Amino acid sequence: MSKQIWKPGNMLYPLPAVMVSTADPDGNDNIITIAWTGTVCTNPPMTYISVRPGRHSYHMIKESGEFVINLTTERLMRAADFCGVRSGRDTDKWKQCGLTRKAAASLKYAPVIEESPVNIECQVVKIEELGSHHMFLARVTAVQTDETYMDEKGKFELNRSGLVAYSHGEYLALGKKLGTFGCSVKKKTTSGRSGVRKDKTGVAGKSGKRIQKKRMKGQDTGKR
Numbered sequence: 001m002s003k004q005i006w007k008p009g010n011m012l013y014p015l016p017a018v019m020v021s022t023a024d025p026d027g028n029d030n031i032i033t034i035a036w037t038g039t040v041c042t043n044p045p046m047t048y049i050s051v052r053p054g055r056h057s058y059h060m061i062k063e064s065g066e067f068v069i070n071l072t073t074e075r076l077m078r079a080a081d082f083c084g085v086r087s088g089r090d091t092d093k094w095k096q097c098g099l100t101r102k103a104a105a106s107l108k109y110a111p112v113i114e115e116s117p118v119n120i121e122c123q124v125v126k127i128e129e130l131g132s133h134h135m136f137l138a139r140v141t142a143v144q145t146d147e148t149y150m151d152e153k154g155k156f157e158l159n160r161s162g163l164v165a166y167s168h169g170e171y172l173a174l175g176k177k178l179g180t181f182g183c184s185v186k187k188k189t190t191s192g193r194s195g196v197r198k199d200k201t202g203v204a205g206k207s208g209k210r211i212q213k214k215r216m217k218g219q220d221t222g223k224r
């Protein structure tokens, strides 16, 4: 395989392109689209967003110490793009995109976007001035989830919501399911003697989980 060597740059894809809602203590609010985001710790639950100081949203996040990460779906893709190419300095993005403000459960200033299936409420714990972007390291203080995607057993079926990925300048719908966490080490049997029930794709289903957990002792069980 022949490879080109490029100068250093960011090529980590796919990423989520989330809509971050925020507000300053004077009650001005805004939405900014962010791809430089991720999970950094399970317990305590922590995340980050990296924002250029020139963005209109920057001072809101800095002054209030709050923001909400709103996940983006196929239905919200155009709104997410719009919030990433227009500034709140001269546009009311809520109005232009037909988005609705809803009170956060744990924050004082930043509202959540009602139309998003998952709203991750965050409180800034540290600002790291890295260079072009300043990283807001934050603690997750509450998560709101759309009940539409709860199944009858109370399991949140997030992947039914039509989540969108951002890769190298393009928005992409997620494709078919290829497996589930830990599928590479799960025993493949057809007799059912292993006690693990499989779905149509040959992947161990929910009902097989309890038995499988025992077998996977010492391995990564998905708790991160």
Ligand SMILES: Cc1cc2nc3c(=O)[nH]c(=O)nc-3n(C[C@H](O)[C@H](O)[C@H](O)COP(=O)(O)O)c2cc1C
Pocket: 017, 030, 031, 032, 033, 034, 035, 036, 037, 050, 051, 052, 054, 055, 056, 057, 058, 080, 081, 083, 084, 085, 086, 087, 088, 089, 133, 166
């Ligand atoms: C897909 C996408 C991802 C983006 N990711 C970031 C990002 O991670 N950090 C950032 O500062 N700007 C990012 N931007 C640019 C801002 O969203 C854009 O400059 C926006 O207009 C700023 O809004 P504001 O001035 O109202 O705060 C992104 C834009 C798009 C379309």
